[in-house]
Amino acid sequence: MLIRIFIVLLLTVSIAYADNSVVSAQQWLEKMQAAMKNLNYQGTVVFIKNGQLDTMKYQHSLVNGLEQERLFSLNSPLREITRKSNEVSCFFKETNEKVINHHPIDSSLIINFPQAIDVVNQNYRLYLEGEESVAMQIAQIVSIKPKDQLRYARKIWIAQQNFLPLKVETYHNDGSVLEQVVFTNLQVENNHLKPDNLSDEQAVHVKHLHITQAEPYEKAPFILKNWPNGFETVFFIPNSLQKNQKPVDHLLISDGFASVSVYLEPKSGQGINGLHALGLVNSVSRVIGDFQVTVLGEVPANTVELIAEGIVLH
Numbered sequence: 001m002l003i004r005i006f007i008v009l010l011l012t013v014s015i016a017y018a019d020n021s022v023v024s025a026q027q028w029l030e031k032m033q034a035a036m037k038n039l040n041y042q043g044t045v046v047f048i049k050n051g052q053l054d055t056m057k058y059q060h061s062l063v064n065g066l067e068q069e070r071l072f073s074l075n076s077p078l079r080e081i082t083r084k085s086n087e088v089s090c091f092f093k094e095t096n097e098k099v100i101n102h103h104p105i106d107s108s109l110i111i112n113f114p115q116a117i118d119v120v121n122q123n124y125r126l127y128l129e130g131e132e133s134v135a136m137q138i139a140q141i142v143s144i145k146p147k148d149q150l151r152y153a154r155k156i157w158i159a160q161q162n163f164l165p166l167k168v169e170t171y172h173n174d175g176s177v178l179e180q181v182v183f184t185n186l187q188v189e190n191n192h193l194k195p196d197n198l199s200d201e202q203a204v205h206v207k208h209l210h211i212t213q214a215e216p217y218e219k220a221p222f223i224l225k226n227w228p229n230g231f232e233t234v235f236f237i238p239n240s241l242q243k244n245q246k247p248v249d250h251l252l253i254s255d256g257f258a259s260v261s262v263y264l265e266p267k268s269g270q271g272i273n274g275l276h277a278l279g280l281v282n283s284v285s286r287v288i289g290d291f292q293v294t295v296l297g298e299v300p301a302n303t304v305e306l307i308a309e310g311i312v313l314h
Contacts, residue, residue: 025126035163043186049179050279114256123230134166150228150303151258178280226310230255260297284308
């Protein structure tokens with residue numbers, strides 16, 4: 001009897017500790033989200049994906065309640081990416097051209113993150129996994145593991161001093177690292193940062209990409225029968241003109257971390273069928289009648305295939 005009581009008590013303590021771990025991990029993410037939005041900071045960040053390394057200077061400012069981000073490449077090809085709320089521009093030094101994209105949503109240039117942290121628990125398990133030093137700062141590791149095989153696992157190294165993300169890793173279902181974002185240095189500033197542009201505004205050729213007004217998903221000419229749990233509509237944009245000037249319907253769905261785009265356009269020739277992969281991005285194309293459908297996102301291959309198989313035209 002005493003042994004049984006001891007085992008029950010041990011299990012109770014273990015369950016309580018596990019619950020506390022989830023709450024603590026969620027609190028870390030909530031603090032990180034607030035810090036990312038409200039602090040002024042800058043540093044050097046390294047992006048490692050698809051076997052390539054890209055080092056960039058990063059700046060974040062909050063000016064009159066408006067978020068501003070800038071990324072400057074330190075190596076060729078020289079370019080600058082700037083986000084002011086939902087307006088994203090990219091300047092290419094070699095061609096002296098700037099493209100400004102007016103997007104329906106605004107999101108960080110560093111990490112995809114859900115607006116409501118509490119919904120993360122519906123599709124991911126949160127864990128605390130000890131501490132490590134990143135960029136000469138002590139960081140708490142938060143592990144984010146999916147409850148299914150339809151999305152990727154992630155780990156975020158959060159600075160204990162200011163709660164900013166110092167490192168992010170995304171993992172394949174087999175445990176291999178798909179992508180890394182690592183700060184080699186990161187400092188918080190007292191005042192908002194002054195622009196440090198690569199471009200001379202007087203000499204730059206500027207091209208504006210005004211996206212068609214977003215419409216309710218119900219107006220889309222197709223429906224998705226296979227929705228992964230936790231994914232919701234972010235926007236639907238009909239007749240968006242792409243680089244080839246062909247009208248394309250674009251639906252974006254997301255669970256906060258992972259995003260998937262569904263494109264519908266008139267078929268060209270015989271059309272395209274098949275699966276394609278590049279790092280953590282997978283896409284699948286299929287022909288439905290006279291239309292070409294492409295499903296693309298930072299999710300496993302089986303996820304884009306599941307969504308594509310359930311697309312039906314009205």
